[in-house]
Amino acid sequence: MDFATWTPFITVAAAISGILLGWAGRSRAINQDIAQQASADALQRADIEFIKRGVDDIRLDQKREVLIVVVALLFIGVILKKTPRVADWLIPWLLTVSGVGLAWGVYGSH
Template sequence: MDITAITAITSVLAALSGIALGWAGRAKAMRQEAEEAAELEAVQRADVEYIKRGVDDMKIEQKLQGQRFEAFSERLTRVEESTKQAHKRIDRLEE
């Protein structure tokens, strides 16, 4: 074997090893990107679930506030009626 044949074989082996290493590096990078994307998606899903729970809590609180408002409205109506009756009794006493 002469020098040119050895150089050619070495060049071919170097090119093939470069292709193999490049392919392996790209495959590793793709796996890493997929893992990062999955992790990001999991975090986003968790954040959305947290927001949903917060909105549900706010809806419950708003419903309770509405019920309290209804109760206070009823009490106010009763107090107004009682006050009206008390004024009538006071007016009768003054006469």
């Protein structure tokens, strides 16, 4: 057999091996992309959980501080109501101003 007879077989074998190698390389790249994306997603979820915990801590602190303001306003309201010189229509206005002042004092001016 001469070289001309083997040429088509070699060409077909080279084409098939090229297709198989290309497919195997692409499959490997897809698997690596999936693994990298999963790692990035896990990191993002961990970051989100960290942020959620921080927000929950802030909310707990705010609830405590708001409770202080509410109790103080209740106490001020009872005192104003029992004071004969303060008109009833004036009490909500005084409590509003007091509430703003207390909230500003508890939370700060920022």
